[in-house]
Amino acid sequence: MMPFLFRPERLRFLTQIINTQKPKNLLCSLYSSTTTPPELEELCKLVSSSIGGLDDLESSLNLFKLSLSSLVVTQVINSCENEAPTRRLLRFFLWSVKNLSSSLEDKDFNYAVRVFAKKKDHTAMEILISDLRNGGRVMENQTFSVVAEMLVKLGRQDEALGIFKNLEKFKCPRDSFSLTAIVGALCAKGHARKAEGVVYHHKEMIAGVEPCIYRSLLYGWSVQENVKEARRVIKEMKSAGVELDLYCYNTFLRCLCGKNVKRNPSGLVPEALNVMMEMRSYRIAPTSISYNILLSCLGRTRRVKESCRILDLMKKSGCAPDWISYYLVARVLYLTGRFGKGNIIVDEMIEHGLTPDRKFYYDLIGVLCGVERVNFALELFERMKKSSLGGYGPVYDVFIPKLCSGGDFEKGRELWDEAVATGVSLSCSSDVLDPSIIEVFKPTRKVVEVNLKGCTMAKNPVNIKQNTLKGKKDKKKKKKYASIRK
Numbered sequence: 042m043m044p045f046l047f048r049p050e051r052l053r054f055l056t057q058i059i060n061t062q063k064p065k066n067l068l069c070s071l072y073s074s075t076t077t078p079p080e081l082e083e084l085c086k087l088v089s090s091s092i093g094g095l096d097d098l099e100s101s102l103n104l105f106k107l108s109l110s111s112l113v114v115t116q117v118i119n120s121c122e123n124e125a126p127t128r129r130l131l132r133f134f135l136w137s138v139k140n141l142s143s144s145l146e147d148k149d150f151n152y153a154v155r156v157f158a159k160k161k162d163h164t165a166m167e168i169l170i171s172d173l174r175n176g177g178r179v180m181e182n183q184t185f186s187v188v189a190e191m192l193v194k195l196g197r198q199d200e201a202l203g204i205f206k207n208l209e210k211f212k213c214p215r216d217s218f219s220l221t222a223i224v225g226a227l228c229a230k231g232h233a234r235k236a237e238g239v240v241y242h243h244k245e246m247i248a249g250v251e252p253c254i255y256r257s258l259l260y261g262w263s264v265q266e267n268v269k270e271a272r273r274v275i276k277e278m279k280s281a282g283v284e285l286d287l288y289c290y291n292t293f294l295r296c297l298c299g300k301n302v303k304r305n306p307s308g309l310v311p312e313a314l315n316v317m318m319e320m321r322s323y324r325i326a327p328t329s330i331s332y333n334i335l336l337s338c339l340g341r342t343r344r345v346k347e348s349c350r351i352l353d354l355m356k357k358s359g360c361a362p363d364w365i366s367y368y369l370v371a372r373v374l375y376l377t378g379r380f381g382k383g384n385i386i387v388d389e390m391i392e393h394g395l396t397p398d399r400k401f402y403y404d405l406i407g408v409l410c411g412v413e414r415v416n417f418a419l420e421l422f423e424r425m426k427k428s429s430l431g432g433y434g435p436v437y438d439v440f441i442p443k444l445c446s447g448g449d450f451e452k453g454r455e456l457w458d459e460a461v462a463t464g465v466s467l468s469c470s471s472d473v474l475d476p477s478i479i480e481v482f483k484p485t486r487k488v489v490e491v492n493l494k495g496c497t498m499a500k501n502p503v504n505i506k507q508n509t510l511k512g513k514k515d516k517k518k519k520k521k522y523a524s525i526r527k
Contacts, residue, residue, distance in 0.1 A: 080107045081113065081116060081117070084117055085120045087101055087102070088121045088130060089121050089124040095128060095129065095132045098129055098133070102133065102136050109141060110141075110144070111141065111144060111145050112149075114137045114141070114145065115152055118130065121133075122159075122160075127160055127162045130156075130157075131157065147181075150173060151173075151180065151181045153169060154170065154173065154184050154188065155188075157169060158188050158190075158191040161191055163192075163195055166191070170204070178211075178212070179211070180212065181213070182218050185208065185211075186218075188201070189201040189222055189226040190225075190229070193226045193230050194229075194230065198226075198230070198235060201226060205219065205239070215243075216246060217246050217248070217249060217250045220240075221254065223239055224239055224240060227239070228257040228258060229261075230264070231261055231265045233258055233262045233265065236258060236261055237258060240254055252283055252284070255277070255281075255283055256288065256289065256292075258274050259289055259292050259293065260292055262296065263292050263293065263295055263296035263299075266299045266300040271296045271297075285323060286325065287325055287330075290320045290325060291330055294316050294317075294334050294335070295334050297313065302338045302342055306342040306344065310350075310351065313335045326360070327358075327360060328360060329355070329361065329362055329363045329366055332355050332360060332362070333363075335351060336370060337369055343377055348369070348370050348373050348374075349374075349382075352367075352386075361393075362390075364390060364395045364396070367386055367387065367397075368397065371387050371390075374386060375405060375408045375409055375412065375414075375417075376412070378412070380417045384420065384421075387421065388424075391428070396428065396430075397428075402422070402424075402430070405418075405421055406418045406422060406439065410439060415443060434460075437459075437469075438467060438468045440453075441453045441456050441460075441467070441474075442473045445479050446479060446480075446481065450474060453474055457471070457474060
């Protein structure tokens with residue numbers, strides 16, 4: 042998947058700071074590195090509190106003694122962004138706009154719009170964008186990018202297009218950056234047709250950003266799994282002299298395989314290999330990501346032989362499988378009951394020195410427990426412990442109740458003692474170890490007995506055969522008489 046495309050480095054840096062600094066009352070490092078004044082902390086507590094209504098909040102703000110400035114407003118919004126209810130934060134900002142008027146700088150107003158856009162509050166975004174426009178303020182390119190992205194995510198793509206068409210009313214330049222922003226936002230949710238309409242009406246702006254535009258369009262069609270249109274975009278890229286890279290072909294490969302999963306599962310391998318052959322003709326070597334796209338789709342259709350064959354093909358072609366490749370193959374083997382072969386694949390991965398993520402073991406253990414093969418799941422858990430990955434708590438929480446509900450209280454107690462001895466914190470209760478509390482699941486097979494007493498056919502089975510032959514003879518006679526009458 043692809044988040045919003047091609048943000049500038051400055052925006053990426055700002056996004057990283059906003060996403061990583063989340064503690065309460067932490068001030069934005071872009072604005073201040075000093076300690077928080079007590080008055081500012083009290084103001085943040087007031088805004089973050091859920092006691093009282095919005096009118097009560099505004100009355101309290103009117104009585105608050107603090108020199109209000111544009112910087113203070115930004116600091117409060119940044120500090121309360123994840124703590125305060127959205128409506129209280131909006132009322133505080135509108136109160137600040139009313140009190141500061143022109144003293145509130147455009148950059149701080151834009152920052153507030155981005156915060157509410159990030160919170161996906163359409164009403165707040167609508168109010169602030171209207172105030173920004175009516176107040177004659179300047180909308181930054183970065184703000185338009187975030188607003189367009191969020192509006193499309195909320196299913197309001199027409200509203201995002203309306204803002205783009207009227208950018209001059211927001212004093213925001215309609216240039217290649219804003220064009221890339223709206224096209225990327227639309228294509229991220231599969232609205233490739235509308236994005237192509239925007240590009241068609243603004244051809245003069247795409248100079249210099251053709252790779253960005255074409256990649257977005259290719260991704261947009263791949264979201265819809267429209268192979269024909271995605272192939273057309275690739276042909277246009279070739280004719281326009283835009284260099285095709287690994288991302289473009291992997292996007293097309295995902296589109297092609299996704300469609301074949303639903304309509305032509307038998308064509309998954311041959312058509313994907315044809316695309317990889319085309320990649321090599323352009324000196325683009327398929328990577329493990331390319332093969333993993335195919336392996337993932339093969340797993341969804343439970344095509345076991347093809348999955349194993351593709352894994353062998355990766356090794357022969359010089360593309361070393363990663364742990365995700367082994368995971369995809371092992372998973373489809375376990376799901377189809379080939380547990381021994383699945384263990385061989387896992388052991389092969391370990392022998393090659395690959396260290397998987399914890400999710401590798403979490404998911405495969407979950408699959409084995411789901412198909413009632415706890416013994417194989419325990420063997421896999423031993424492999425996980427040998428790799429010293431840590432994070433064993435969730436696995437113990439799955440095994441102990443599973444074993445005890447199946448009647449194996451001894452093994453459940455053993456795992457419980459092992460977890461306690463190694464200092465692993467458990468979420469499951471110790472009550473699961475008590476046979477008097479836990480109801481043991483006993484699978485039963487319902488046998489239906491048929492009472493044939495008094496049945497004349499049961500006494501003389503030969504009559505059944507005779508009656509059947511008699512019925513056939515009667516049918517032949519009827520056909521014969523019907524032909525004579527005609």
